[in-house]
Amino acid sequence: MTGTTMVKAENVHKSFGQVDVLKGIDLEVANGEVFCLLGPSGSGKSTFLRCINHLERIDAGRLSVDGKLIGYKEIAGKLHEMHEREVAAQRRDIGMVFQRFNLFPHMTALENVMEAPVQVRGESKAAARERGLALLDRVGLGDRAGNYPAQLSGGQQQRVAIARALAMQPKLMLFDEPTSALDPELVGEVLDVMKDLAREGMTMIVVTHEIGFAREVADTVVFMDGGVVVESGKPAEVIGNPQHARTKAFLSKVL
Amino acid sequence: MTTQSPERVRPAPIKAVPVRRTGQWISAALVVAVLAALGWSIATNENLQWSVVGQYLFDSSILKGAVTTVELTVLSMLLGILLGIVLAVMRLSANPVLRTVSAGYLWFFRGTPVLVQIVLWFNLALVFPRLGFGSLSVDTNSVISAFGAALLALTLNEGAYMAEIVRGGILSVDQGQTEAAHALGLTGARTMRRIVLPQAMRVIVPPTGNEVVTMLKTTSLLAVIGAEELFTNAQKIGARDFTVFPLLLVACFWYLVLTSVLTLVQSKLERRFARGTSHGAPAGPGALQRMFAGRMLRSPEGGAA
Numbered sequence: 001m002t003g004t005t006m007v008k009a010e011n012v013h014k015s016f017g018q019v020d021v022l023k024g025i026d027l028e029v030a031n032g033e034v035f036c037l038l039g040p041s042g043s044g045k046s047t048f049l050r051c052i053n054h055l056e057r058i059d060a061g062r063l064s065v066d067g068k069l070i071g072y073k074e075i076a077g078k079l080h081e082m083h084e085r086e087v088a089a090q091r092r093d094i095g096m097v098f099q100r101f102n103l104f105p106h107m108t109a110l111e112n113v114m115e116a117p118v119q120v121r122g123e124s125k126a127a128a129r130e131r132g133l134a135l136l137d138r139v140g141l142g143d144r145a146g147n148y149p150a151q152l153s154g155g156q157q158q159r160v161a162i163a164r165a166l167a168m169q170p171k172l173m174l175f176d177e178p179t180s181a182l183d184p185e186l187v188g189e190v191l192d193v194m195k196d197l198a199r200e201g202m203t204m205i206v207v208t209h210e211i212g213f214a215r216e217v218a219d220t221v222v223f224m225d226g227g228v229v230v231e232s233g234k235p236a237e238v239i240g241n242p243q244h245a246r247t248k249a250f251l252s253k254v255l
Numbered sequence: 256m257t258t259q260s261p262e263r264v265r266p267a268p269i270k271a272v273p274v275r276r277t278g279q280w281i282s283a284a285l286v287v288a289v290l291a292a293l294g295w296s297i298a299t300n301e302n303l304q305w306s307v308v309g310q311y312l313f314d315s316s317i318l319k320g321a322v323t324t325v326e327l328t329v330l331s332m333l334l335g336i337l338l339g340i341v342l343a344v345m346r347l348s349a350n351p352v353l354r355t356v357s358a359g360y361l362w363f364f365r366g367t368p369v370l371v372q373i374v375l376w377f378n379l380a381l382v383f384p385r386l387g388f389g390s391l392s393v394d395t396n397s398v399i400s401a402f403g404a405a406l407l408a409l410t411l412n413e414g415a416y417m418a419e420i421v422r423g424g425i426l427s428v429d430q431g432q433t434e435a436a437h438a439l440g441l442t443g444a445r446t447m448r449r450i451v452l453p454q455a456m457r458v459i460v461p462p463t464g465n466e467v468v469t470m471l472k473t474t475s476l477l478a479v480i481g482a483e484e485l486f487t488n489a490q491k492i493g494a495r496d497f498t499v500f501p502l503l504l505v506a507c508f509w510y511l512v513l514t515s516v517l518t519l520v521q522s523k524l525e526r527r528f529a530r531g532t533s534h535g536a537p538a539g540p541g542a543l544q545r546m547f548a549g550r551m552l553r554s555p556e557g558g559a560a
Binding site for chain 2: 053055084085088089091092094095096098100102103104105106115116119120161164165168
């Protein structure tokens with residue numbers, strides 16, 4: 001867990017109209033760390049995750065990935081909005097996995113995985129195909145390469161989505177409640193893939209309700225509520241011995 | 256034996272006297288009687304000049320007109336669809352200039368009758384006798400023939416309607432698709448072309464089929480500028496030989512043949528694009544999807560494409 005900082009958030013604010021969703025988030029995620037965000041729905045944890053790859057723009061504060069501000073350039077002490085192309089370039093290195101998978105339904109599993117390497121990185125189709133098949137193999141779906149998303153179970157779709165994100169060889173992976181839309185018996189296969197990924201040293205930020213996963217895999221657990229960080233630390237501390245009443249109340253409901 | 260046998264024994268079906276549907280029979284008899292009377296009066300009416308109808312049904316001028324009608328329909332629809340896609344993307348863009356231009360275009364072309372637009376383009380030479388700049392200009396009438404004016408008018412008008420259909424299709428695609436594409440680093444334009452438009456096709460195709468049928472019939476309005484399509488030619492012969500009514504029947508016959516063919520094609524296309532949406536086994540990317548996807552990936556082993 002040693003090493004450089006991957007994600008640094010300083011006093012990050014975000015509001016939707018009149019609703020303040022993030023009210024000053026300060027967090028630091030180290031390179032290679034597995035970072036779990038817990039909290040009740042509406043606590044702002046998903047919004048914070050989406051700010052990290054600029055799917056949402058922050059209203060105040062600073063947010064950087066690998067030492068570079070997200071969505072803005074700082075020139076002579078002044079912030080400049082980034083052009084769409086520059087934002088797209090930043091996102092190449094940040095993989096994201098969504099609650100509802102969001103696979104492209106008109107493409108096969110393999111085509112889903114090949115799409116970004118070919119279209120964004122300009123990789124040759126042959127190379128992308130080879131790597132795509134290897135990635136599908138890695139998530140246990142080597143034999144489903146030719147299937148369309150509608151022909152796959154939820155767990156299989158989510159594993160394809162993980163392979164699709166990994167195809168861009170990201171330095172950071174964001175998981176937005178990756179198992180919340182799955183039938184209970186399919187949760188395990190997705191979590192297993194994520195555990196493998198954590199073991200290989202991928203930097204991961206995971207918004208989840210799977211307390212067991214957080215306890216077992218996370219290096220740091222953060223409990224958010226009402227747009228602020230309530231408590232953070234090692235899983236044994238935050239989950240095993242919570243200090244705040246709100247954390248205790250939340251954990252008593254989900255455990 | 257307490258275990259159930261694997262083969263289920265089917266009980267004998269119910270045998271019952273069906274309800275009498277007297278009303279159905281009476282109404283059917285009435286309809287047949289009325290149709291027969293109408294058919295008799297039409298078939299035996301001297302004024303309809305059935306022999307003339309038969310004489311001109313396959314007349315070369317009529318057939319040429321029908322071909323022109325089909326040409327104008329196909330060309331103006333193809334160009335109209337392209338224009339519609341451009342206008343729809345402009346309408347949905349974040350750029351306020353493009354949004355306003357698109358909205359203004361729709362306001363004008365949907366707000367004025369297509370008949371007026373046809374006459375307007377045909378008479379362009381009245382306002383701009385020459386097109387171009389300085390010495391690089393041409394005589395307007397030499398560029399805008401009746402066919403040219405017709406194609407221009409129908410295309411520009413259709414673009415406005417297709418823009419709304421395409422916009423509806425684009426909006427029907429889940430926002431998560433755009434987010435997933437953006438998260439992978441695809442730019443806005445590429446996301447539209449590779450991810451959103453191919454999926455929007457399913458929603459765009461059925462109303463576009465209706466537009467084609469409507470367009471085919473709209474071409475009859477071109478008679479006012481003498482575009483030499485089916486209706487112009489039928490009217491010309493009718494006026495020359497004092498056989499107005501029989502030639503109208505000839506025109507009706509060919510319009511019905513053409514719209515029937517189009518309707519068949521449309522239902523085939525719709526079935527094709529509906530495949531996989533309700534039964535979980537999507538068809539491979541269709542011809543139209545390929546058209547928008549541009550460089551489509553080759554189908555992998557075992558792919559359904």
